[in-house]
Amino acid sequence: MSMLDVKNLHVAAEGKEILKGLDLHVNPGEVHAIMGPNGSGKSTLARALSGHPHYAVTGGEVLFEGKDLLAMDPDERAREGVFMAFQYPVEIAGVNNANFLKAALNAKRKHFGLPELDAMEFMQLVQEKSKLLEIDSSMLKRAVNEGFSGGEKKRNEIFHMALLEPKLAILDETDSGLDIDALQLVAAGVNAMRSPDRAFIVVTHYQRLLTYIVPDFVHVLSGGKIVKSGGKELALELEAKGYGWIEPALAGR
């Protein structure tokens, strides 16, 4: 069964239409990169899929594992297995990062009728997953993202992803603001989670991230639609030529 079926999606923000009939088809095990010039609607796609309240779906359909994703509240989508790594992760003062994750994880487990994890079991899981991303104990004890550097915030997002084990992970410009070291750590975290049951949508402006997270498919967004798709070489072509050459072509898929 396909993981995600986006058909003719129209999305508006603040009354202005940004996505104008986007189609996308993602199967389990695949990594899809979404690239495009600024303002093309890449982040809009990510946020609309996750159910952000500022983005209104004005037309089209999205099926997640055959279910109507658009009919679900954002937290329902999350519990069903849709995860988004935020471009600008927000801080939540006074809420301990570890406690927050435990609550989130248990909400998901409850949704699937699984028993909740107790503190000990949770900490064991945390030990396993924190090593790869070099998440130290201070990041666990601090309030969610409070006082975290840009790199730490992005690593924290991937750490959350590792703990929640989503089916579909959407990375919204996860590479923005990262230096090479942080980028490699984040990529390592993502790659460690690649599996035949999981799919990734990687939204990025630059090719650089895709050297580390090698995609199966690359799509170019322009004018609110996907105007070109290809394999990983397309990313390199974009790197070399920029985005300008695509728009006049407007070759379908």
Next chain:
Amino acid sequence: MSTSTETIEQLATREYKYGFYTDVESETIPKGLNEDIVRLISQKKNEPEWLLEWRLKAFRLWLTMKEPTWQNVKYDPINYQDIAYYSAPKKKKTLNSLDEVDPEVRKTFDKLGIPLEEQKLFAGVAVDAVFDSVSVATTFREKLAGMGIIFMSFSEAVQHHPELVKKYLGSVVPHTDNFFAALNSAVFSDGSFVYVPKGVRCPMELSTYFRINAKDTGQFERTLIIADEGSYVSYLEGCTAPMRDENQLHAAVVELVAHDDATIKYSTIQNWYPGDKEGKGGIYNFVTKRGLCQGRRSKITWTQVETGSAITWKYPGCILQGDGSIGEFYSVATTNNWQQADTGTKMVHVGRNTRSTIVSKGISAGHGQNTYRGLVRIGKNAKNARNYSQCDSLLIGDKCGAHTFPYLEIRNTSAKVEHEASTSKIGEDQIFYCRQRGLNLEDSINMIVSGFCKEVFRELPMEFAVEAQKLLSVSLEGSVG
């Protein structure tokens, strides 16, 4: 798919679950207030002459006083003649065992989750249960008495320990203090009395649950806690009341006295009926609470979680008289729907090397109006005084208000006073972030609000921190919009 706003509007509002009324035979004296009524109250309680005189002196002064008008809360004028000043469940005489408590009253406390049997859940907590104007049961009295600790209803203390009551009553809040203190001094019903002897650390939490039941009555409780040299006591009060269309007045007075090296920790979880969604009904909670750090190195901590009442009006404060004494105030006050609050603290530095800490968290939602009013007064002989104040307001939605009135009166140049304040709106981004991680709207808001209140909840006795958290989430239901 519904947007956040639609979902919020559809959130079912949970009924104030303590809103039930207990059908028990009560003895309620006729409404109205005059000297005869004061005498009647005193007579019903079998009080000694000196206490009746004390009440009458206060009453006569009250008649000459004018109600204050400076507060930032609005309410219809109270008709003091339209209130019954005493109501007690009939079966009570002197209760030696729980069996003598009216079964309906017992059921009430069971329903409220307050165990009157010592073996129950709160094994480490002694409970004094006050139903309308009387204390109906006090647990663990014997065990505590064995250590010299006196924990009983105020009325009983008047009978068994008159010398102590006489010594301390009115020493921290004299009847001249303010309009409501004078009224309370005239008609106070019951409350708790605690005395901890020298060097004794009270081995369990002491708590009192106040339950208003009868209609058209006011509740005027009086609590007095004395910690002798080197002693320690932690006390908690909880309050609930039935849902009614009429407002009921609750004007209490609490006095704390801490001697040399003594510590008193006083925590309140206030959940009086707040009125309905249209602002009808609800308790008027007008309270005077003050602690006197009389001794050197004495310490008094006030921790309050105020979620109920139509109007909350109180400033638990400390007089830091003893050198090296410490006063603390940690507060979370929420106003939702049409609730109003004008609350804060008064820290009065008198002795040398005194310290005070104020952490106030106000949460406003619905059409709630939340005012923080704090006084830090440093007297001219209060050398090396230190104060730290932090008052944070959180606004949920755009129809509520938060107001701050800090007063700093500093008369000694060696004082160090810090004040921080912040006002924020609950971030939509924060809510969405929590939801994207799988937490539903309610849980997301609770998590964010709990994070906001963390510094205060940390100060609550462990047994009650969980209750406070739950209460907070219930009080804010249906608030985001």
